[in-house]
Amino acid sequence: MATKTIPERKRPSPPPPHADPAAPEVTREALIAALNEDLAREYQAIIAYVVYSQVLKGAAYMNIAKELELHATEELQHALTIAKQIDYLGGDPTVTPKPVKTSDDAKAMLRFDLQNEEDTIRNYRERVPQCEALGEYAMAEHIREILKQEQEHLIDLATALGEGPPDMSTGNGHR
Numbered sequence: 650m651a652t653k654t655i656p657e658r659k660r661p662s663p664p665p666p667h668a669d670p671a672a673p674e675v676t677r678e679a680l681i682a683a684l685n686e687d688l689a690r691e692y693q694a695i696i697a698y699v700v701y702s703q704v705l706k707g708a709a710y711m712n713i714a715k716e717l718e719l720h721a722t723e724e725l726q727h728a729l730t731i732a733k734q735i736d737y738l739g740g741d742p743t744v745t746p747k748p749v750k751t752s753d754d755a756k757a758m759l760r761f762d763l764q765n766e767e768d769t770i771r772n773y774r775e776r777v778p779q780c781e782a783l784g785e786y787a788m789a790e791h792i793r794e795i796l797k798q799e800q801e802h803l804i805d806l807a808t809a810l811g812e813g814p815p816d817m818s819t820g821n822g823h824r
């Protein structure tokens with residue numbers, strides 16, 4: 650990370666002109682903390698996809714192994730984007746991933762990935778309105794872009810497991 654000078658970007662942003670009364674209350678500090686949780690999940694995803702893509706064996710898993718390699722590179726881009734937002738907000742990006750589960754069983758590995766993607770999607774869906782509540786509309790757009798890819802990851806994994814994608818439309822109180 651570049652040397653920190655006294656950054657203009659640390660100034661508090663003004664409240665949005667027409668704040669949604671239903672929007673969640675969030676401070677910049679709380680948003681930084683939440684984004685650091687997101688960053689730790691992105692690191693977890695990078696590690697899981699790097700390892701799983703190489704150890705998945707068997708003809709049945711050739712295609713998904715290639716997909717997982719692609720996911721790894723996309724998760725790295727997400728990590729860079731989230732770290733940039735944390736730095737912009739004046740926070741320190743974390744250096745610690747969430748723990749990565751391992752298994753010798755291909756289905757179990759895909760299941761871990763699927764669960765992580767669900768968790769990631771739920772969190773980013775919360776993050777979008779939090780960013781907007783602070784007037785950080787560009788940040789909300791960055792997170793929407795990431796969300797699109799996470800949903801594609803979820804579908805890839807569910808397809809590889811021979812399932813429909815899990816219903817993410819209910820149960821978390823967000824949209």
Ligand SMILES: [Fe+2]
Binds near residue numbers: 694727728769799
């Ligand atoms: Fe990601």
Ligand SMILES: [Fe+2]
Binds near residue numbers: 694720769798
């Ligand atoms: Fe993902």
